Amino acid sequence: MDSIDLAIRNKAKVTVYSNKKHTEAGAVAALRTRPEVRHFIANHYHRYLHSKIYFFEKDDRYTALIGSGNITLGGLVSSEELSVRLTGAIGDPHHAQIAAYLKNLEVVLKE
Structure with a gap:
């Protein structure tokens, strides 16, 4: 998350797209604490983001x-x-x- 925090401090717009299956719960929680980051997560079993x-x-x-x-x-x-x-x-x-x-x-x- 250090790189994301640095990007935020530098006024970057950060969007993360990830799969629920391969995204650690801690990472999802950490992204939620950063309101500047938009996070889209594929959580439908029929939609796998690769x-x-x-x-x-x-x-x-x-x-x-x-x-x-x-x-x-x-x-x-x-x-x-x-x-x-x-x-x-x-x-x-x-x-x-x-x-x-x-x-x-x-x-x-x-x-």
Whole structure:
């Protein structure tokens, strides 16, 4: 949570999407104590969230890491993973696709 707290102090908008099955109860509780963080959790057995998207916006630019890897020691160091880094201007075609996916994900996870 240190990284999330640092992001909050730096005025970042933080949204977390996770699976109930793979999110520790302590992490859910910790996120609830941070009203600045929006947390959407897939808790329906028929809706499993498996996508890995790490998405950042600053000013008129964005960076997205999209791939198979988790941000864990295994996902970053010891597993064979593939991720693609996209950067560009907010509003470009890739940004529009990612933003639409995330907006739809919020709707799906609220169902």
